[in-house]
Amino acid sequence: MINQRYRLISPKIIRVDFTEDAIGEKDVVVRPQYLSICAADQRYYQGLREKAILDKKLPMCLIHEAVGEIVYDPKGEYPTGTLVAMVPNIACDNDETIKENYRLTSKFSSSSEDGFMRSLVTIDRSRIVECGNLKGRCASLLEPMSVAMNAYDVCFRKYNRHPKSIGVWGDGSIGFVVALVMKKMIPGCEVSVIGTNPEKLEYFSFCDHQYMIDTVPCMSQFDACFECVGGPASSKAINQMIDCIKPQGILSLMGVSEHPVEVNTRMVLEKGLTLVGHSRSSVQDFKDCVELMQSKPEISNYLESIISDEVVIRSITDMYEAFDKDRSNRFKTVMKWEM
Amino acid sequence: MIYAEILAGGSGTRMGNTDRPKQFLMLGNKPILVHTIEAFLLNPRIDRILVVVPNVWLDYSKDIMNKYNVYTDRVHLVVGGSTRNETIMNGCRYIESQWGITDEDIIVTHDSVRPFITQRIINDNIDACLKYGAVDTVIPAVDTIVESTNNETITNIPVRKYYYQGQTPQSFGIAQLTSLYNALTEEEKDILTDACKIFTMKGHPVHLVMGEGYNIKITAMYDLKLANAILEGHLHD
Numbered sequence: 001m002i003n004q005r006y007r008l009i010s011p012k013i014i015r016v017d018f019t020e021d022a023i024g025e026k027d028v029v030v031r032p033q034y035l036s037i038c039a040a041d042q043r044y045y046q047g048l049r050e051k052a053i054l055d056k057k058l059p060m061c062l063i064h065e066a067v068g069e070i071v072y073d074p075k076g077e078y079p080t081g082t083l084v085a086m087v088p089n090i091a092c093d094n095d096e097t098i099k100e101n102y103r104l105t106s107k108f109s110s111s112s113e114d115g116f117m118r119s120l121v122t123i124d125r126s127r128i129v130e131c132g133n134l135k136g137r138c139a140s141l142l143e144p145m146s147v148a149m150n151a152y153d154v155c156f157r158k159y160n161r162h163p164k165s166i167g168v169w170g171d172g173s174i175g176f177v178v179a180l181v182m183k184k185m186i187p188g189c190e191v192s193v194i195g196t197n198p199e200k201l202e203y204f205s206f207c208d209h210q211y212m213i214d215t216v217p218c219m220s221q222f223d224a225c226f227e228c229v230g231g232p233a234s235s236k237a238i239n240q241m242i243d244c245i246k247p248q249g250i251l252s253l254m255g256v257s258e259h260p261v262e263v264n265t266r267m268v269l270e271k272g273l274t275l276v277g278h279s280r281s282s283v284q285d286f287k288d289c290v291e292l293m294q295s296k297p298e299i300s301n302y303l304e305s306i307i308s309d310e311v312v313i314r315s316i317t318d319m320y321e322a323f324d325k326d327r328s329n330r331f332k333t334v335m336k337w338e339m
Numbered sequence: 340m341i342y343a344e345i346l347a348g349g350s351g352t353r354m355g356n357t358d359r360p361k362q363f364l365m366l367g368n369k370p371i372l373v374h375t376i377e378a379f380l381l382n383p384r385i386d387r388i389l390v391v392v393p394n395v396w397l398d399y400s401k402d403i404m405n406k407y408n409v410y411t412d413r414v415h416l417v418v419g420g421s422t423r424n425e426t427i428m429n430g431c432r433y434i435e436s437q438w439g440i441t442d443e444d445i446i447v448t449h450d451s452v453r454p455f456i457t458q459r460i461i462n463d464n465i466d467a468c469l470k471y472g473a474v475d476t477v478i479p480a481v482d483t484i485v486e487s488t489n490n491e492t493i494t495n496i497p498v499r500k501y502y503y504q505g506q507t508p509q510s511f512g513i514a515q516l517t518s519l520y521n522a523l524t525e526e527e528k529d530i531l532t533d534a535c536k537i538f539t540m541k542g543h544p545v546h547l548v549m550g551e552g553y554n555i556k557i558t559a560m561y562d563l564k565l566a567n568a569i570l571e572g573h574l575h576d
Contacts, residue, residue: 001377002367002454002570016553018455019571020367020374029381031458071381080383119458120381314459339459 001029004119004339006319007059011047014117014316015059021122028128029072030084030121034140035313035335036065037326039172039230040256041110045323048258061114064088065143067136068121068337070128077125084128085142085290086116087283101150101280108280117319119339129286134293137307138300140334144173145289145303146281147254148181153285155224155250155276156186163189163223167216167244169237170228171195171204173331174254176306178226179207181289184296192222194240200330203305213237218244230255235262247271254278306331314338340386340444341465342513343379344430347372347400347451348393348419360396361557362451363403367570371557372400373407374454380409382461385447387438389430391419424520424531431517440513445469448534449508452557454566461508463548468510471546473538477503478550506550509534519543 003021006014023029041062043049049057070082078084088109091100100106109115131139156163166189168179175193183191183206192209194216195201201210211217218240225241227234234257241251242264251273268275293299308329311322313336326333347362362372372390379388392400397418404410417433419426427448434440445468449456460476467474480502486495511534519537520528531537535545557563 001381002374004457017571018553018569020369031381069383071383338462339457 001120001122003122005061005114006117006316006339007061007114008044009059011054012045012320012323014319016316017059021120023072023074023122024124025074026124026126027074027122028070028078028084028125030068030086030123030128031071032066032068032086032116032118032121032337033083033136034067035063035116035337036140036143037063037323037333037335038065038144040064041115042323042326044110046327050258057111060110061117062110063115063117063335064108064110065140066116066121067131067139067142068116071120073125075125078128078130083131083134083136083139085131085139085286086121086123087127087129087146087281087286088115088143089280089282090127099150099154100282127283129283129290132290132294134290134300137310137334137336138303141177141303141307141332142286142289142293143281144177145181145293146285147174147278148178149185149285149288149292150281151178151226151252151254151278152181152185153288154278155252161250162186163250165190165192165222167192167194167222167225167241168207168228169194169225169241170230170255171197171200172228173306175226175228176204176331177303178228178254179204180299180302181292182226183207184292184299192216203331206302213240216240216244222246222249224250224252226252226254228254230257232257232259239264242267242271242273245271245273248273250274250276252276252278307334309333310336312336312338340438340441341384342430342434342444342446343385343388343461344427344446344448345372345375345379345388345390345451346419346423346426346448346507347390348396348426360393361563363396363399364557364563366454366557366563366566369407370403371454371566372451373403373409375449375451375456376404376409376414378454378456378458379447379449379461380411380413382458384462384465386413388414389417389433390414390451391417391426391430394418422528422531424528424534424537427534428517428520431513434513435517440517442512442514444513445510446513446516447508447510450556453507453554454557455551455553455555456508457551457554460548460550460554464508464510467546467548468512471544472512472515473535473543473545474508474510474548475535475545476506476508476548476550476554478506478552478554480504481552503547505533505535506554506556511538515543
């Protein structure tokens with residue numbers, strides 16, 4: 001099949017490439033419907049990654065948050081029109097001792113492989129997850145939800161931990177979905193969000209507390225903290241988290257920084273903290289998110305509230321518009337894909 | 340019902356010519372025709388696909404369509420006519436004989452030698468045809484159009500912004516297409532070089548859908564070389 005792949009060839013320049021894609025027996029063909037822009041995509045688009053990285057990875061299709069409908073299944077297992085989320089992590093071995101999204105052999109759509117900005121996506125059926133009765137627009141946020149689910153899985157479920165209070169640093173999209181997943185997955189847990197933008201903090205209505213960074217009462221109150229800040233502000237956030245977390249608490253790092261981050265390790269040692277990094281997610285994390293969202297319909301409503309903009313994509317110019325608008329949008333920009 | 344009709348030959352002028360028509364030549368790893376059929380097979384809105392081929396290439400077409408697994412339940416082979424419009428109409432006659440025609444039925448006709456057709460163009464054709472009844476796919480003219488009625492000197496240079504280059508698909512309400520075509524005189528049929536003209540000649544508007552510059556028609560070996568140059572080989576994640 002001849003496919004059109006919309007690849008970033010250099011910062012702010014997207015080109016259509018034509019590829020002859022092979023459809024294997026294990027594959028299905030998905031037509032993307034909704035694609036959501038992540039900060040990682042935006043860093044590539046704006047050329048904010050190191051030049052060596054850009055030289056290595058481009059040309060490449062961006063976007064790893066996407067849902068679409070099945071248009072062809074050679075095995076006939078999925079009816080045409082089935083809404084599915086595409087899992088960007090590509091597990092390349094079966095090492096059960098390491099979760100698939102942390103294996104060094106794994107690949108990732110929109111990092112080591114083309115992302116989902118394509119007319120059609122041929123994808124191994126093991127990497128799709130049915131969305132059930134979820135709406136496509138909202139389901140495009142399953143990927144960031146699954147990243148939050150991965151964090152829950154690694155921090156709490158795996159060790160059967162039941163935290164009573166959690167602090168989430170960051171009032172952006174990742175902070176939102178992390179706070180939401182923790183609130184819904186851990187009944188009775190008090191979730192606080194700590195941010196810098198009072199208007200954005202108001203969106204976190206499901207949280208028990210919303211604090212500005214200069215008003216958070218730092219008296220070792222949280223069992224676990226999640227850093228969803230990233231960038232140059234990471235250091236300040238992590239060090240405040242270290243001050244605010246209880247001894248032997250779990251401090252999770254989820255924000256991406258292009259540069260090394262200074263951390264108050266003396267206090268990490270003194271408090272006996274566990275620092276855990278979280279990145280990406282597994283197929284099971286996606287499935288857990290679909291199950292959670294179907295059992296708690298209010299989650300879809302919350303997610304809808306952080307879709308700041310929807311841009312219909314019918315040309316490469318529309319793609320530029322979506323990425324440009326995304327920079328000034330409060331939360332997520334979703335592309336309705338009609339290419 | 341939404342039908343696609345892939346026009347894979349049918350010109351009487353080719354009768355007796357033993358050269359393989361361009362639609363059977365390889366583009367990447369498959370014949371051009373197969374790529375084009377796949378584009379329509381992967382659009383779930385298309386209920387049935389007619390592939391219209393010259394009689395002498397019927398069995399050959401069947402063989403390659405089987406070989407590349409595109410001769411599915413949704414695909415039907417039909418023999419073409421002596422002209423482009425007769426070929427289109429043969430498809431319509433086939434539909435009428437097999438399933439009947441209702442006022443809601445539309446047909447998306449497409450050159451088999453335009454394999455770079457996109458899902459966006461197919462969907463735009465379907466949407467516009469369901470709304471307006473007749474659709475042509477075009478791109479704005481890039482080059483200046485020069486008219487010469489004596490083929491020697493310029494008689495007119497029209498304003499370019501009003502001119503477009505026609506591509507395919509061209510899509511029509513089948514019942515209206517059939518009725519308008521049957522009402523044409525033989526002389527009128529002889530001067531028709533384009534199916535949309537059936538509508539414009541009779542004063543029926545034809546809506547424009549934007550094509551793409553790369554939705555090229557592979558008619559010369561140069562085009563095939565170009566097409567192969569822009570196509571990357573067998574990719575798989």
